[in-house]
Amino acid sequence: MNTRQLNIAWVILILATLATFAIGEIGDSLGIAGPLAMASLLVISFIKGRLVALDFMGLRGVKFFWRGLLLGWLLLVSSLIAIAYWIALK
Amino acid sequence: MHRKLGQIKAVQGHAGDTARMDTSPDTSPPHSGPAASPPGDLAIWFFILAELLAFGVFFGAYAFGRAHNVELFNEMQQTLDRQAGAFNTVLLITGSWCVARAVEAVGRSRSATGARWLLAGIACGGGFLVVKGFEYADKFGAGINLSTNTFYMFYLSLTFFHFMHVILGMVILVVLWVKTRQGAYGPADMNSIESGAAYWHMVDLVWIVLFPLVYVMR
Incomplete structure (x- = not known):
């Protein structure tokens, strides 16, 4: 992993964090509320988690099995949260 | 031919x-x-997977707990300091980046540079603990504890579980910093520093899910 890739990953992660914060602060006025906000937050969270796993943890050049375990964990947790959110809407 | x-x-x-x-x-x-196999010792990766499993169960429990108490959770979430949560996210991400830069530097035989990046990572972790400490002091000062309601039971136990992982991660980083300053690691001996770094990134990864789930999603 070279420094440029690490720096780009860091910038994207910071911007994504600002996006998450903005959804919490002004999401309602932007029309990003309810299920749309939940979906946006989970997508941002997955993108961030993927960058940490692939670039910071150095799994990008490793066999898919290991990447699959971490990305699978992210997908599983996101799915559980989405299902629970959907149940709460009923 | x-x-x-x-x-x-x-x-x-x-x-x-x-x-x-x-x-x-x-x-x-x-x-x-x-x-x-991934960077570092294979044993640390099994440990990381076990930790992720534990946090995954915790996140699921929180999400389904919320499903049965939506109004309470949405109301109580408004009492959290979202700015502090976002700032702590920035600190952990930056700390993770610093440690990744440290590993990269040590991999190029630049131990002194690597040690400085590790120190920056430790500072970010320390900043996280201070901010979280103020958040806890604010809540405890308002008389909030584990038995206040279901939301705070989850909030306090989940964030404190993570808080303890940040402390353990910092202890590991301090050990790595001392050894890196002594020039103990290099391109031929990356196992320890890569293992410690992987654990620190796991602490970051967990918070990346925790922050939107607990502080933002409603």
């Missing part, structure tokens, strides 16, 4: 390997395929 054919076959073999490296960075040597 035979030698030339052999060279052509070798080139074709390398091209095949490269094609299989679907997402590999262009920094990898063209003749090598994906690494069989």
Whole structure:
């Protein structure tokens, strides 16, 4: 992993964090509320988690099995949260 | 002639390997395929997976707990300091980046640079603990505890579980910093620093899910 890739990953992660914060602060006025906000937050969270796993943890050049375990964990947790959110809407 | 054919076959073999490296960075040597195991000691990765499993169960419990108390959770979430949560996210991400830069520097035999990046990572972790400490002091000062309601039971236990992981991660980083300053690691001996770094990144990864789930989603 070279420094440029690490720096780009860091910038994207910071911007994504600002996006998450903005959804919490002004999401309602932007029309990003309810299920749309939940979906946006989970997508941002997955993108961030993927960058940490692939670039910071150095799994990008490793066999898919290991990447699959971490990305699978992210997908599983996101799915559980989405299902629970959907149940709460009923 | 035979030698030339052999060279052509070798080139074709390398091209095949490269094609299989679907997402590999262009920094990898063209003749090598994906690494069989992740950076660091394999044992730390099993530990990381166990930790992720525990946090995954915790997140699921929180999400389904919320499903049965939506109004309470949405109301109580408004009492949290979202700015502090976002700032702590920035601190952990930056700390993770610093440690990744440290590993990269040590991999190029630049221990002094690596030690400075590790120190920056430790400072970010310390900043996280201070901010979280103020958040806890604010809540405890308002008389909030584990038995206040279901939301705060989850909030306090989940964030404190993570808080303890940040402390453990910082202890590991301090050990790595001391050893890196002594020049104990280098391109031929990356196992310890890569293992410690992987654990620190796991602490970051967990918070990346925790922050939107607990502080933002409603």
